Amino acid sequence: MARQSDFPPRWVAKALKTLFACAHYAAAAAAGYAAYVAAARLRGLHSAGQLLPPLVAAFEARHTLAGGHLAAAAAAAAALWALAALLWRRRAKQPIYLLDFECYRPEQECMVSYNKFVTGSRNAGFFDDAAMDFQTRILHKSGLSEETFFPPGLHLEPPEFDMNRARQEAEIVMFNSVADVLRKTGLTPRQIDVLAAIVLTNKRSERRRSKYELQHVVRVHMGADDAACVFQRPDHANCIGVELSKDLVSVAGRAMEINMTRLGPLVLPWPEKLMFAANWVARHVLRLRVPKYIPDFREAFDHFCLHAGGYGNTSSSTVWYSFGFVESVQGVRRGDIVWQIGFGSGFKCNSVVWRALQPIKAMHRVGGRSFKEPFL
Structure with a gap:
């Protein structure tokens, strides 16, 4: 329920x-009725012999075309239609389709x-008691489950962080994911121009066989802000680590x-846009002391795949695990709009919007287990 201080109230958006x-329906009905009235009027004028001579001639010529004349007219019409379709396709935005993905x-x-x-x-010997207490507190508040995974190198004592272990981790994840997504789509490596598990x-x-069509991509990079940077450098003990700003x-x-x-302007329906505009005018033109209107993005999207970076130092790949959960558990209807939003160091925030081309209820199985079982 909207607060009394909200301007305009939330119910206005629903009313709009x-x-x-x-x-929309009234305009469609009016257009249909107008076309019917116009056709009836023309029919009446023709019956009464009151149509203008050019119109009469054109009307009668339609009945006299035969043989080669009719074939020539049909060929010309087909050529014009093909030319118009070709020009439209050349001017239209190149589509990007998502065939499938693998987690x-x-x-x-x-x-x-x-x-x-x-x-x-x-x-490991890298952390003192204060650091361990901090890690333990964060761990229990992070939302990470007892079934979280570490790469093989971190299971050793002491853990190994060298390039060979990093390469091993990358190969395990990428090779298996790529092999699985190629199997699902029936593609061969020779058909792939740029390698990914998407x-x-x-x-x-x-x-026809794609799951989604890309609608929008919005990228934001905050690298010009020094507070947004993530640094890799040695600490006072000369240990290489990652430093995050407190302002991050x-x-x-x-x-x-x-x-x-x-x-927002790309995806929000007009009622939400009008509500935002009215609020902006009230605050910046009329100088009214009203809170800033926050558009309801639930009116624009059917499914949300959010970056789980707030729960431990997880990567932005979580938006694809969220996507897999949506397909496996919730299901996607034809025409549904899916919003993925992820974050990255730099600092970056990117959004991708997809539209479903077909109904999808695909059970993603990771490691032989479905998404209905614990998977994080």
Whole structure:
């Protein structure tokens, strides 16, 4: 329920949405009725012999075309239609389709419980008691489950962080994901131009079997703000680590706000746009002391795939695991709009909007287990 201080009230947006829907149907009905009246009027004028001579001649010529004349007219019409279609396709935006994607689940031996993580961190010798207390508090508030995974190198004592272990981790994730997505789509490696576990194509011939069509991409990069930077450098003990600014959370909020501000005009329905405009005029022109209107993005999207970066230092790949969960558990209807929003160091905030081309109820299985079972 909207607060009394909200301007305009939330119920106005719902009323505008209903009004726009009624206006749409009314306009369609009026256009149909006008066409019917015009056709009836022309028929009456023709019957009374009152049509203008050129119109009469054209009307009668329609009945006299025969043989070669009719064939020539049909050929000319077909040629014009083909030319118009070709020009439209050349001017139209090149489509991007999502055929399918794959989510990777590590082997069971890579699973890490809370106790194993704390014990491993303490035995690594890198952290003092204060740092361990901080890690333990964050761990229990992070939302990470007892079935979170670590790469093989971090299971060793002491853990190994060298390039070979990093390469091993990358190969395990990428090779398995790519192999699975190629199997799902029936593609061969020779058909792939750019390697990823997300199969995209701009071929219109693939639209029929694609799951989604890309609608919008909005990118925001806050690298010009020093507070937004993430640094890798040695600490006072000469240990290489990643340094995050204390202002990073506020920078992330600003990046998300900028991203949503740019995305809103592209996706929000007109009632929400009008509500935002009315609020802006009230605050900046009329100088009224009313709170800023926050558009309801639920009116624009059917499914939300959010970056789970707020729950531990997880990567932006979580937006694809969220997508897999949506397809497996919730299901997607034809025409549904899906919003993915992710974050990255730099600081970056990116949005991708997809439209479903077909109903989807695909059970993603990661590591032999479905998404209806614990998978994080």
